[in-house]
Amino acid sequence: MASPSKQTATGDTAMKTAADVGAAGQVHGEPVLQARGVSKAFSGVYALKDVDFDLRPGEVHALLGPNGAGKSTLIKIIDGVQPQDEGNVEIDGRARVQSDVATIFQELSLVPSLSVAQNIFLGNELHNAFGMVQKKKMNAVAQDLIDSLGLHLPPQELVENLSVASRQLVEIAKAIHRNARVLVLDEPTSTLTKADELLLFKSIRDIQKSGVGIIYVTHRLTEVFELADRVTIIRDGRKVLTADVADMEMSSLVREITGVEPQEPGPSKEAFDRFAHPELLANASSGPKLQVSKLAGDRFSDISFTAEAGRIVGIAGLIGTGRTELLETIGGMRRSTAGEVRLDGRTVRFKHPWEALSAGVALVPEDRHRSGVVLQHSIQRNLTLAHCKSLHKGGLVDNKAARSLIRGLVETLQVKTNSIDSPVQTLSGGNQQKVVFAKWLQPGMHLLLLDEPTQGVDVRARQEIYRVIHRFAEEGAAIVVASSDFVELQELCDEIYFMTSTSMSEPEKVTPEITDQYIYSRLNERVRESHERDHRQL
């Protein structure tokens, strides 16, 4: 195995462990990572509660759970970027040091204009007595390291010329060069093509042999069966189970991930009656409200579907299939490259969200921090901006009218806050999302495009948001919900389309038989079909 000039004690241990594992040919030994009783709270709400997690050398350990379950919090605590409130994390039975854990994020931390070898050695370059960088030696050492990991990367190639998967491999090589004991792969395949995915999987199997422990976070359950030795599921901040993958089946995995959500009482009917906007009933024609045919754009193509007034249509798709891009294209944030969108029978092609808004089409974005609100501004400022059409007199905002309208919205949507002057960033995730919804609660909105409407929102707030969505539908709006939360689709929608990046299924009516398990297996089936089709075409 290649070693840098300054080999540390940990590095030697890593090599020894690697030899052990290699000889035995299987996973065994003391855990490389041991987390006990880890808890973490944000603003008084537990994101993680008393979670145990262990990782054996040479193991791929899948970490699963629904959105907002606390997976990313756990990873950040293991990585050390976020301190835990309670509990401890040990590496090889000792306290963690910074280089122990390497998280390979989707936004990679490489310098694109430097070579593979330069990136691997970034910050601890090999140099001679005069401080001159020894380029040849670095390339040779990098080549040895790459070979020992079974990777295929040219050390002199610039990173900017590599595919996304190869870049991830450079990240991994860099981490192992720095004696990382634990690698965290967070949704590594979400931006990969199928061919790159196969390359990554092969490399992961080779890297396992070096004795490094791998935590693998994914929403794609098929990958768990393909790669992982064990699986840990967390839900609502608590560990549900840790088990050998060999003992699990797809259906039991889905059941454990989704769990059974407790029924919470929603807001009272009176609150809703106050909030009802009779203007919403505007042009409630009986025909299809939205017709999308053979639409193509960023990361999706050949997508057709229909949404009718008063109905809630779900679009089920895995991460990276272009769901967000589809909604943003219809709502004017992106341009389509082919196909047609019809609103009430008329062809529309919005070039900017304001065009969509003035046509009564609201695009409620997925990432509320990035796109939904201005976090540091008050609730009032955020909402006044969205509602300014009805609140201004000759260009000046009518402050009194604005405050009374916003108080009404906050009350109706049950946003929990002391004051409408509080910055949105002081609210909990669910309440922030209610503020985002309040922005679109305007007269005349008759098509709502909702992207992951309850991501990171707790169960109770989620129910309240569902009522709001239903209310919109009752008033005659057509609603399109894109979500990777299949329980949500099942609970919320009248019918569901299954989307891959190159196709859309026929709609299926939601009946009690359409469970989230069914949605999941149906979707994987379609992904497999489309991959097979792609392979045949190749």
Next chain:
Amino acid sequence: MKGFVRAMSAITDSFSLTKPQWRGRSAMDLVREYFVYIALVGLVIFFSLASPVFFSVQNFANVGRQTAIVSIIAVGVTLVIVNAQIDLSVGSVFALCGMASALALQHISNFWLLGALAAIAVGVVFGFVNGLLTVKLGIPSFLVTLGMLGVARGIALLITDTRPVLIANRPYFSIFGDSNILGVPIAVVWTIVIVALGFLLLHKSVFGLRVFATGGNPQAARFTGVKTHRTVIISFVITGALVGVASLLFTGIAHAARPDVGVGLELDVIAAVILGGVSLFGGKGTIIGALAGSLIIGMMNNGLVLMGVDSSVQQIIKGAIIIAAVSLSKK
């Protein structure tokens, strides 16, 4: 319980961004919040003690007149900075606007309004180009306006081959220069009018809301239907127009336009705006704060002269005070 307490304190802290909340906040927090006003009062007291002529109606009128140019341009630059943009070209455009006014009066018609319109038109054109290049080509406004700083100065020097242009127009001098209204210098009247309009625009109008949203989170602003490009361009155009107005106040006093004036003016204006609590990252700031910042800059210029401080030492003191003030007002 611990978490609850933390959540509550986060909520109380949050009020500082919007409304002053006296209870439960340390004295230091209040000092930071109102730093620019405290510094302003502090400077008045300091200079009054240091110079016998400082604390007089006459001298305050002087300060107001000398500060008018920075204050008026600061209103525009506040809009630009709240948009999360910057304008470095105001000093050069200031010189060019003055030249445009004087040349129009000399060569086309010696009617005061024509000069005024010429100055404002040049400012508007430069503001429009600044804004357009920033949003359409996606060049950071720092670079666009740095380039325009050179372009505007070059044109100003080129048109008369660096010679000043005299103005001989009595109404022009009265309207923009040396008259008083009820004892208040006309430059101060202009300042009050423009600051008041700027206040209405940024804090009371729909446009102001859009400026805050565009600077605070442009992506969210677009999703909300804000035409963020238009908002940025309009802010640059307003700045250009105000630079034009400020140049009239200068030429009205000087009775001439010179192509080499306003060098480094952009730095005074930006320092004033930042002193006034406007965030360079956008989305946060007030017109009144920017005015207070401008008064601090103006008063330092005036007070240090009255104290007989050498002009090179003045620059050092000014620079040091700006750094100290900004670091103290920062959290």
